[in-house]
Amino acid sequence: MKRTKKERQNQLLETIEETPFVTDEELAEKFNVSIQTIRLDRLELSIPELRERIRLVAKKQFNKVKALDPEEVIGEVVELNLDDEAISILDIGAEHVFARTGIARGHHLFAQANSLAVAVINDEMALTAKAEITFKNQVHQGDRVMAKAKVTRAEREFTIVEVNSYVKRQQVFRGVFMMYRSRPQKKSKISNP
């Protein structure tokens, strides 16, 4: 069904409101128009490009981080509810990949996930004790990795944080982190949602 320009732009606004990290490519596909059309729509509607939208959202989360300096988080934190859940975005550049294969090096995905696991802790200090990690699919230069951290258990002495990372909808990484924190928790367990 062919939409009018007005209809498309209204739906475009709604879509970006609901899913702020959608790319121009994904929008073009969704609305069955060219990427150039999407860019012109965004210009007319004064919607900043994706990179800028991420930066604006990340800026709002910046001061929530407690357990490390915000600039020490690897990737941009776009959502953060302390002791509950957090999301960060890392764009894979040339500096993150093996020269020979263009495949992202594991320690960058680990660093994104581990620093998010630290950032989600509502405490002045949090240290990683153990981690079990799985690299599920290869990540390449140009990919945008979205890491989602979830506190799944909070004992007196430690907190378990699960981090699952995705490129588009494909899972690329999973890590279960056991974190020590400086102040023991009162709650003995956080229920799973």
Next chain:
Amino acid sequence: MKRTKKERQNQLLETIEETPFVTDEELAEKFNVSIQTIRLDRLELSIPELRERIRLVAKKQFNKVKALDPEEVIGEVVELNLDDEAISILDIGAEHVFARTGIARGHHLFAQANSLAVAVINDEMALTAKAEITFKNQVHQGDRVMAKAKVTRAEREFTIVEVNSYVKRQQVFRGVFMMYRSRPQKKSKISNP
């Protein structure tokens, strides 16, 4: 027992021959003299400082690395026997620690260990599938971390590499890495030593 200077210098030469990565501090303690005396001894004997000794040994290992570009290894590889074992050294600088605590960030210890686990593989390509890691003790700025990798199992499809990292004699990190390689191995199992 007081040694003559000649005796001490002979024993110093032997000690550095046997344990090339010994520090001036450790030598001073061993021979019960000042660090300054050790430095003068090294000057007279034309023994380069530790940093330079590491660099010289690392240079010899440089061309042995197959599964990644040698400069992609995090740390200096000072020993490498492909599909068997490897050792690397990483000096923890300000860029490796949390600003607030001066404690080394986990992903740097992980990067040293993981890249050594890749480097030890005798293959054009090796990728990490899974890892179980433990941070056993805190590492601080100024510490020198020695990572020791050992191939403990080589199945057709994957190779298991265990990496244990130490600061002086204290273990600080342990990682068990399951690595995929591009060419399946013929040997079904490497015996443990």
